[in-house]
Amino acid sequence: MSFLLALAVMAILALVLGAILGFAAIKYKVDEDPLVDKIDAILPQTQCGQCGFPGCKPYATAIANEEAEINKCPPGGEDGIRKLADLLGKDFVPFDDGGASAEKARSVAIIREDTCIGCTLCIQACPVDAIVGAAKHLHTVIESECTGCELCIAPCPVDCIDIVPVGENVNTWKWRYPIIQLKKVA
């Protein structure tokens, strides 16, 4: 009799725990690979495609699947590579083009308004919808939203887009690294 009772208790326990596990599996299901999001958070989101992938998320996915190296993102700079290396437990790798992708100052696209013909090609190219305008009307760049990815340059038929570095102002100015004075010997 006690043998049967033990069986029954175990069976009920198994059912209850199974139900809890099943519920948890549905309730706390993770749809996406959390690693992709973590990598994506490090990438600078310029969506420029310089890594050879059509945007930051695809590159992040490729890194997560070990299909791409971590040194393909020039806008992220070496600092970005370091962060990726830290996250993934890899070694730091310099840019594969040997420093050609040196860090650039933050830039934005500026449309020369007297040349723009209103073709809307740049609007379609902009990955962050930072260009406003309509067909046969002047286009302009929302500077605060522009990531400086340069994707709008190529499609422009009249070459009226310039990439201009964003200068500093009083609010974005950074204190410089203190210069260490060397003691004069002579």
Added chain:
Amino acid sequence: MLETTREIFPFHGGVHPPEMKDLSNRSPIARGPLPAQLVIPLQQSIGNPAKCVVNVGDIVGKGQLIAAPDGNLSVAVHAPTSGRIVAIDARQVAHPSGLAEWCVTLESDGRDEWIARDKFDWRGALERGDGKAIRDYLQLMGVVGQGGAVFPSHLKLGGREALQTLIINGAECEPYITCDDRLMRERAIEIVAGIGIVRKMLNAREVLIGVEDNKPEAVHALREALAHCGFAAEVVVVPTLYPSGGAKQLIKLLTNKEVPSGVRSTDLGVQCFNIATIYSIYAALEQAEPVISRIVTLTGGVAKPGNVDALIGTPIDDLLAFAGGSSAREYIYGGPMMGFTLPSTAVGLTKAGNCVIAMDAASFPPKAPEMPCIRCGECAVACPQELQPMDLYWFSRSKNFGKAQEWNLFDCIECGACAYVCPSSIQLVDYYRFAKSEIWEAERAKKSADTARQRHEFKQFREEREKAEKAARLAAKAAPKPAETAAAASADAGAPAADADDKAAKIKAAMARAAAKKAEAGDLAAPPTQVGNGKVPHVLSDEQAAKIRASMEKRAAEKAAQEALSPEERAARDAERAAKIEAAKAAAAAKKAGADTLVEHASASSEQDASAADTPAKSALDEEKAAKIRAAMAAAAAKKAAKEAGAASPAAAAPDKDAVAPSPAASTATEAAPAKAALDDEKAAKIRAAMAAAAARKAAKEGGEVAPVAEPAAASMTEVVAEVAAAAGTAPAAASTPEAVAPAAAGIDPDKAAKIRAAMAAAAAKKAAKQAAQDEGQA
């Protein structure tokens, strides 16, 4: 000797640099110079720069608003003197970066004339409990914290609960600076009145004024003024120890409350105001005087050190000249501990500028070369914030910002006590500032990356959506073929309009086009001179009228049915309608191509009726289109017949919710229509029909001019319109001319879809007319 009235709770650390205060605190506050030009920066507070409200060339009075606050975290800027605005441009400002920011340059006219000022009734506002009015007023008067942080004061006065302790900061702990000292000595009564205002606004239970013991005259003056003020406040003398004037340090000294990291002092029931801020609050509320001047200490290597009540925007050069000139190469803006070297002496004085020190070689020897950190720990002993400066230094130097943040870098108040005591003369604060600005920059980058990510994701979503919408449109375009054939059948069967809505709309569009075309044909067939006479072919006009009536009916029935629908159904139908419009557009385009064929067809069979559906297509090219039209017309005719039958029996009026009593004159289907639908809908439909007719007629006239043999249909069209109007029994007499109806229609009819249909019909008719005219000419 000053007696201490209550227990003082010393803070950790602190240093005691040479005070150097008696350089400048012996002479009374002098009235500052009236410079020829003032350079007034638009950003003079933490937060957003003020928005300029004047233009170059404007004449402004003293105290006139020149820049309005932009958002809550921003304050106004005023003209410090009367004169003319000569420039609004980016100029170098008093900032360590030496960068240019937007400034208003004012050329003073020397008269220094105030604008008319109205005193603000702050007492009344306070009695009403309208604290917000007072705060808004202070914002508009440009009141900011003048202790150095320039935080907008109105934001500090908005406590919801009563405040435990109001602390007035008169410590002025930095060496050299004496502006608050002189202010307390000379304007103690005003300051006390100001304290009274702030106390009332914040409902403070306790008021403590902290003053360092190196300012006995100020303490006496304040105590004297407080004796007659009518409220309890206490001047607490604190020992002279840098940085006792830091808000957190003074709070600790006076109340023994330590403000934890990331917590505001208000959360502990303590609020701190600087003496100079209190004075400007008083001046703003009691004298309606915006912040256009401040007391600034001119000291160090100048000939006549002292305090000056200088206008905001006064170039530092003018101030130095006023102080007798100086030969120093560099000048410190602010105190020697926390201030920075001015990038240029041409910059204008700001609300934050409490002191300008000419760095003479004797007091400011060149900085000793930096030596390695020997980990002596002196800095940790001196740190008033109880941080570990050597660790912070190490992390900042190695750019290990995350670690620096973990070590509470952002609790550093940059007082410079650590650098002051450092035996290796390391400029520790420079490293902290560097690390802080790098972290802020990274945060900004992170924020912009997040926005970019969101925007990119939204763009992708939008592109997907557009793709889906396009696919839906294409599907809708492909659908009509079977629907059209079904339309005839369903119409024949007398199915309710609500069921065959899709088809009905298409049929309507087709009919409108066909009607217009017909009119065209008629027009071309009759000489234009016969317009308006009785020789108009009645068969044609009757037929047209019948068609228009039928279409109107359908529209009315549809409207009625729609009124009976639930909102969801209506929304669905709207979407459907949009699809229909698309389909109709496509149809119009196709129609244009084959218009001539149709004209031939239409004019050939003037007795076209329900049997037209059986007529074989004349053009192989446009066979499908023509067949469609014919089918539609047949359907319309069938429908009309059905309606006529239905009008007699009340059951046919079932969808009608308006329950309008049937008109006694309702002998025809057209006249039955108004009874079924709301009057407005009916009118709108009529006007649309009239508009289509007008357009068609106009086109026909053009065609008629080209081809003299053409016959007039304009008369018939007019007749149709008149008939339609008469049927409604509501249209004015003017409606008999389509020209009069058209403008009215624009105002009355908001229904875009119908307009599009009408316009398309007109376009098709015009095209057909031209084609026909050409044909005629060739013939």
